[in-house]
Amino acid sequence: MAAEQQQRGIRVTQAELLCKDACGYYGNPAWQGFCSKCWRERTRKAEADRQETGPHNDAGSPLTFSKFEEKKNMEKGRKVNTMRRLFWGGPSPPKRPESSEGQVATLKAYQSIEPGDFTSFLKLLRNPSSQRLQSRCTAFLNTMEAYHGLPVQKQSDLVQDFYQNIAVHFSSLSEIQVSQMMEHMEKLIMTRLHKWVFCHDSCDDEVKDLALQRRIRSLNWVTPHMLRVPFPDERAEVVSDPFLPAITAIIEMDAKRAPQDKLTCVCKCSQNVFQALSTSNSEPANADDYLSGLIYVVLKANPPRLHSNMQYVIRFGLPHSLMAGESGYYFTNLCCAVAFIEKLDGPALNLSPVEFEGYMQGRRAPSKRGSERQKIARETQDQLEDLKGRQEKVDQGINALKEQLQHWIQSVKAQIDEVTSQSALTQEKIKAQSEFLQSHSVSTLTQADDVKDQSVLLLDGQESNNNTCLTEAEC
Known part of the structure; x- marks a missing residue:
């Protein structure tokens, strides 16, 4: 019994998850076991060595294809340096100026932002006091879009350099607040750059996506029992697959x-795996159970573009999110799960090579013991298909809503233009009427003055006649 407990799950020690350089951070199979920081330092050092030795060529020796590739890489490096000069105005980033009162007030406003409140971050970024930060972000985005034809690894280096330089702007904040601000900056930058750098033409991500999907599809016969995943007892009433929430999260x-x-989806998936293990097993779930359960989830979900999504996070994610913490641990285990699936063989499942080949070729099928599990798996698959269909309908509804919103905006603009033109005509009419009434009132006053003068003359004439009559009477 004790031996069975020791062999429970697929074993990966904590030391195997850490960086080979023993820096204390999590390593990754994509970086050959190193963390992102150590891996970038190694690749940049190797690239610098190649550039130093590349231009030298013995006299009279023909220019080989390798020399041509080195020259091509040097030209790409010059383009990257040109982009950096466009971002910073020089070969090196500018020094951070002393904080003014407005910048201090803005930093205090950044401190008040709640974790994950991306909307408030965008509002603060539009303030006049954040103009310098906003200008740097805009310049970086415009230049990256203009140079989207660069190799994806060069674009990754540029984005990582941008993260390091922009973090200086928040250096007066605490370490936790700097991490939160940089997560907002990452979301701002990569939401715009996603269409340019995801599944880039300079890499073979799409080919590897298809190969991984075919590999996972060929392993659809693998049962939880083969992976030694703790599952509800056969005598217990099972309504649905307890790992369904984890499967849904990894697909999202x-x-x-x-x-x-x-990364949030990966964390949510892993947390649901632990939740499913806690309900499926009377004993607390350990790291081996978790990795086995994660492999089972990946096999059953067969997430779309899994390789591309993982590479996208590796290339353009914040280093602190992958090197340490909960997200780094979960993502490292996901990479280990994918690597295990790619190299899965008979001994890993306690099967002989003949048995494994029979399953792969469809000559064998899991025993009746797993029939209930297969039924659950089919129901899960049907639910996933239904979920995908509903997601497509939601996407179509969103697109239709966007079109309606654009039409509504255009109609409002047209109405505003029409009202503006009518208002101008109305003002012209009012002005003309005012001028007419003013001229009419002047003419009326003139006529009244004439009538008054005539009345005065008549009265004067009558008074003179009366005086004459009085004179004659006296005579």
Whole structure:
């Protein structure tokens, strides 16, 4: 019994998850076991060594294809340096100026932002006091879009350099607040750049996506028992697959744009795996159970564009999100799960090579013991198909709503233009009427003065006649 407990799950020690350089951060199979920081330092050092030795060529020796590639890489490096000069105005980032009162007030406003409140961050970014930060973001986005044809690894280096330089703007905040602000910056930048850098033409991500999907589809016969995943007892009444919430979460990763949002889906998936393990087993779930359960979830979900999504997070995610913490641990285990699936063989499932080949070729099928599990798996698959269909309908509804919104905006603009033109005509009419009434009142006053003068003359004439009559009478 004790031996069975020791062999429970697929074993991966904590040391195997950490960086090979023993820096204390999590490593990753995509970086050959190193963390992102150590891996970038190694690749940049190797690239610098190649550039130093590349231009030298012995006299009279022919220019080989490798020399041509080195020259091509040097030209790409010059383009990257040109982009950096466009961002910073020089080969190196500008020094941070002393904070003015407005900048201090803005930083205090950044401190008041709640974690995950991206809307408030955007509102603060539009303030006049954040103009410098906003200008740097806009310049970076415009230049990245203009140079979207660069190799994806060069674009990754530029984005990571941007993260390091922009973090200086928040250096007066605490470490936790800097991490929160940088997560907002990552979401702002990568939501715009997603369409340019995801599944880039310079890499073979799409080919590897198809290969991984075919590999997972060929392993649809693998049962939880083969992976030694704790599952509800056969005698217990099972309504649905307890791992269904985890499967749904890992599928949702492809719909997100920002690397941080994709990592959130990975964390949600892993938390649901632990929740399913706690309900399926009387004993507390350990790290081996978790990895086995995560492999089962990946096999059953077969997430769309899984390789591309993982590479996108690796290339453009914030380093602190992958190197440490809960998200780093969960993502490292996901990479280990995918690597395990790609190399899965008979001994890993306690099967002989003949048995494994028979399953792969469809000559064998899981025993009746797993029939209930297969039924649950089919129901889960049907639910997933229904979920995908509903997601497509939601996407169509969103697109239709966007079109209606555009039409409504255009109609409002047209109405505003019409009202503006009518208002101008009305003002012209009012002005003309005012001028007419003013001229008419002047003429009326003139006529009244004439009538008054005539009345005065008549009265004077009558008074003179009366005086004459009085004179004659006296005579």
